[in-house]
Amino acid sequence: MAKDKLSERQQGMLAFIREFTGENGYPPTIRQIGEAVGISSTSVVNYNLNKLEKDGYLTRDLKVSRGLRLVGETPRGFVKVPLVGYIFASEPVPVPGEASAFAPDEAIELTRDLLADDQDLYALRVRGDSMIDAMVNEGDIVVMKKQAQARNGEMVAVWLRDKEETTLKRFYLENGRVRLQPANPKMGPIFVDPEKVEVQGKVVLVLRQLN
């Protein structure tokens, strides 16, 4: 609660805890903190840690070695999504084989709060500019969730049998036909016979890195 400014020592402690934890994968002990910031007595470190906790900068688990956690650093929720290939209009999208749970030459790491769900995900790099109507372009990465069915309104990757083409669209089944709505609101939908549509997966995230 005390909204006092932190003492230099306390700032140093926070900085050290952050750095140490990042480097070692576990937090430092009281004695390590003391040594780092130049405190000879463990009780003083303890004293300041309690203060920092009261001020809301960290959480302590009493009686537990290294029982520290910086608040805000918390979530620690990662998802590693294998980058399994490319997506472009003229081919069906690759779907990672069941068996090959692991062979990802590459993977991207995302924080879990970017995703609603973290099961059955895989990522594809967009190749070519044939998907501009889906607002994705060469180099973008689309994160897909493996599923063969789509619910209305979901953005899915579909393979159009007769056109022999992959496309990313919002999916609507209505009046016995499938309406595929481009992401770009300035473009109109296309209508397809449900028999001719193969849902390859649902798009859950699009990433575009600029450099």
Added chain:
Amino acid sequence: MAKDKLSERQQGMLAFIREFTGENGYPPTIRQIGEAVGISSTSVVNYNLNKLEKDGYLTRDLKVSRGLRLVGETPRGFVKVPLVGYIFASEPVPVPGEASAFAPDEAIELTRDLLADDQDLYALRVRGDSMIDAMVNEGDIVVMKKQAQARNGEMVAVWLRDKEETTLKRFYLENGRVRLQPANPKMGPIFVDPEKVEVQGKVVLVLRQLN
């Protein structure tokens, strides 16, 4: 190195370590691991940990409490980017004030490998569909790096003084004039007097979450 398959116990240990660490921010003790997977003797846990280390599944720091680290389990690279507002065509983009280092009602967390740089970043939510030519749309999130100058080829947010409009384009200064190139390759560039262009920041990442 032993490429034997892991015993069920060892898999359980790895899973527990991963879960515990994710939940608490620090790894479990030997005894906690033992309890979790049903091993009564600390020596047996130790034994299996050594085996797992030899097989390359984790790293141990001897003599150190909770001195465990799962390999491949992320170098813990987070970046917390404050979500400071909205971007739309009819207003200049907000730039977080120098002083207000903290006031982010919201923030998004990204893994560091998504970004080339992690300094001076902030995020904006796209409002409206007036930026479709930049391949971003309502609801998308753009991550910006604060900078007032652009180098050729960079994707920047610029404020066009005479049009009174914000736009996202690739920036090229050539022959004394500025060429602004839309992300959408099917659209042509616009040319502007350098005096009329205010660079508000560089776009480093575009995120689109679908739900």
Added chain:
DNA sequence: CATTATACAGAACATTCGTTCGGAAGTCAA
């Protein structure tokens, strides 16, 4: 059969590590 390696248990041991206590020095207000 004897030998070796693996996987485990239990107990004891040795540190590491969090906690507590008495006290000292400084600041601030009554």
Added chain:
DNA sequence: TTGACTTCCGAACGAATGTTCTGTATAATG
């Protein structure tokens, strides 16, 4: 001044925790 409060130190205590040792059972090997 006195008294409270804060910040610090040093030392000691006890619990938490990693390590080691002895021993057993099993399977594979020759």
